[in-house]
Amino acid sequence: MTLITDVRLRRILDSRGNPTVEADVLTESGGFGRAAAPSGASTGEYEAVERPPTEAIAAAREHAVPRLVGEAYAGNQREVDAILHAADGTDDFSEIGANSAVAISMAAAKAGADVLGAPLFQHLGGTFRGQNFPVPLGNVVGGGEHAADATDIQEFLVAPVGAPSVEDAVFANAAAHAAVADLLEERDVPSGKGDEGAWAPSIDDSEAFEIVEEAVSRVEDEVGFEVRFGLDVAAAEMYDADSETYEYESAGESRDTAEQIAYIADLVSEYDLVYVEDPLDENDYDAFADLTDEVDEETLVCGDDLFVTNTERLQEGIDRGAANSILIKPNQIGTLTDAFDAIELAGANGYESVVSHRSGETEDATIAHLAVATDVPYVKTGAVGGERTAKLNELIRIADDAT
Numbered sequence: 001m002t003l004i005t006d007v008r009l010r011r012i013l014d015s016r017g018n019p020t021v022e023a024d025v026l027t028e029s030g031g032f033g034r035a036a037a038p039s040g041a042s043t044g045e046y047e048a049v050e051r052p053p054t055e056a057i058a059a060a061r062e063h064a065v066p067r068l069v070g071e072a073y074a075g076n077q078r079e080v081d082a083i084l085h086a087a088d089g090t091d092d093f094s095e096i097g098a099n100s101a102v103a104i105s106m107a108a109a110k111a112g113a114d115v116l117g118a119p120l121f122q123h124l125g126g127t128f129r130g131q132n133f134p135v136p137l138g139n140v141v142g143g144g145e146h147a148a149d150a151t152d153i154q155e156f157l158v159a160p161v162g163a164p165s166v167e168d169a170v171f172a173n174a175a176a177h178a179a180v181a182d183l184l185e186e187r188d189v190p191s192g193k194g195d196e197g198a199w200a201p202s203i204d205d206s207e208a209f210e211i212v213e214e215a216v217s218r219v220e221d222e223v224g225f226e227v228r229f230g231l232d233v234a235a236a237e238m239y240d241a242d243s244e245t246y247e248y249e250s251a252g253e254s255r256d257t258a259e260q261i262a263y264i265a266d267l268v269s270e271y272d273l274v275y276v277e278d279p280l281d282e283n284d285y286d287a288f289a290d291l292t293d294e295v296d297e298e299t300l301v302c303g304d305d306l307f308v309t310n311t312e313r314l315q316e317g318i319d320r321g322a323a324n325s326i327l328i329k330p331n332q333i334g335t336l337t338d339a340f341d342a343i344e345l346a347g348a349n350g351y352e353s354v355v356s357h358r359s360g361e362t363e364d365a366t367i368a369h370l371a372v373a374t375d376v377p378y379v380k381t382g383a384v385g386g387e388r389t390a391k392l393n394e395l396i397r398i399a400d401d402a403t
């Protein structure tokens with residue numbers, strides 16, 4: 001049986017060296033699930049609230065754990081997540097913390113899968129899942145809030161869209177990451193890495209475009225299948241609400257909203273971008289709608305800070321024609337049920353979903369299973385680095401029937 005018999009919470013390290021919440025869920029018949037909350041740096045204004053881990057753990061122990069232990073079944077995800085909401089009592093998880101909530105929610109799902117003896121993606125998505133694999137979006141150059149003194153655009157994401165297998169795709173992204181290193185060396189540009197393992201050189205965006213375009217073309221020649229790229233502009237971070245302009249500090253440029261829309265549309269056509277995330281401010285549904293109208297529908301215009309995995313914000317976007325896809329980050333909304341509801345609402349309205357990591361991560365690989373379970377076209381989880389490869393290697397294992 002999947003009756004929950006214990007929920008244990010602890011502080012562990014994330015990839016930035018900050019504390020985060022890990023949860024263990026145990027069940028009556030010996031089922032076990034363990035999961036950890038990730039953490040954002042360029043967080044959306046409307047995300048569920050992440051509390052300091054010590055406070056989140058204390059609040060979850062007081063309010064949520066007693067309602068789950070001996071009461072809820074780990075195999076019944078909607079029940080577990082409804083209890084988390086009821087125990088929290090707010091609409092943004094500001095009592096128990098979205099970090100405690102998401103860790104417990106994901107750990108319960110893993111415990112449910114463990115009792116069934118099924119891989120997590122199958123428990124979440126059903127027996128027919130596991131045939132299609134998402135294309136991994138690999139961050140190879142980045143800056144913004146993820147690295148000081150680097151590009152203004154937060155992420156340059158390689159998309160190996162023609163890869164015959166998830167394994168080929170994962171290795172193509174790693175090859176692009178290595179090709180960027182070669183190109184930076186050829187140009188005598190020193191570089192460290194940002195929070196997600198992407199190169200974070202002190203160059204402006206136009207030079208980054210040159211380098212990434214060349215890296216992608218080298219990898220394409222090497223692997224023999226189509227490799228494209230995309231962006232996470234994270235434009236809310238560069239938007240100045242007082243002047244109503246987007247400030248590109250490394251290039252010393254400033255654009256008003258109409259100029260920003262035109263700039264992004266030009267980039268999409270010049271570089272044949274398959275994906276543009278958060279190209280406009282998180283409060284500007286109209287500008288998102290204008291850009292979505294302007295670009296070919298094959299390019300995903302994705303709302304991350306715009307939608308924050310929240311069905312109410314997504315519905316507003318659907319009503320106004322803003323974006324054509326949503327980024328799914330379970331910790332932005334607090335539970336797997338809420339993340340699934342957002343994916344279902346998106347799909348019912350012709351929006352794609354893209355499952356994503358956060359800049360602060362752990363070895364937790366739940367999002368690999370979530371992406372396969374929900375048949376999304378892309379999963380965004382970096383290209384290299386242990387907390388990133390945890391997810392990429394899990395995708396390879398899922399494809400190999402080895403989870």
Ligand SMILES: C=C(OP(=O)(O)O)C(=O)O
Nearest residue numbers: 040041042043357358359
């Ligand atoms: C992964 C991202 O960064 P963060 O986790 O810092 O929000 C993002 O903006 O898509």
Ligand SMILES: [Mg+2]
Nearest residue numbers: 232277278304
């Ligand atoms: Mg983003």
